[in-house]
Amino acid sequence: THKEHKGYYYKYRDDAQAITRILADFGIEGPDCHVINGHVPVKAVKGEKPLMAGGKLLVIDGGFSRAYQSSTGIAGYTLTFNSRGLQLVQHEPFSSKREAIENLDDIRSVTVVTEPTSHRILVADTDMGKVLREQVNNLKQLLEAYQLGLIKERESK
Helix, strand or coil, X not given: CCCCCCCHHHHHCCCHHHHHHXXXXXXXXXXXXXXXXXXXXXXXXXXXXXXXXXXXXXXXXXXXXXXXXXXXXXXXXXXXXXXXXXXXXXXXXXXCXXXXXXXXXXXXXXXXXXXXXXXXXXXXXXXXXXXXXXXXXXXXXXXXXXXXXXXXXXXXX
16 A cells, blocks of 8 residues: 655664664673564565574564565564574465365474574573572571571461
8 A cells, every 4th residue: 555665774684783783772782682573574485584684683574464475475484482592483375274174284384593592591591580589599588587596486376
């Protein structure tokens, strides 16, 4: 219905230094940091890739909507992440639900990016891990205060 005019973000999204500066502006630095970009169809049929800026930017939409599949040639991407790293999976379109059921067909997917983290990410590495560590330290201080007699056990009624 209209032509979308792309701004400066699109001009610089394949520039690794620009993406690194954007990440730094948000206080995010290191080898495992990425900008994740959705809602932008990747025209795979024209050779476009979902990985940009030297791997610092990932486009995870890529054209899930059937309306985009004729221009993208695919059915989009899914980003999965676990403690060992991330995977970007590309999906192939299928013609219809009816045909998929009749032919016992499934969505065909292929992993296009597998990027292990520089170290396995544990609960302790997360924001919740910091909260839990602080709670453990508070409990240790409480126990120590009790053992030193600084606080007394309440008598039950």
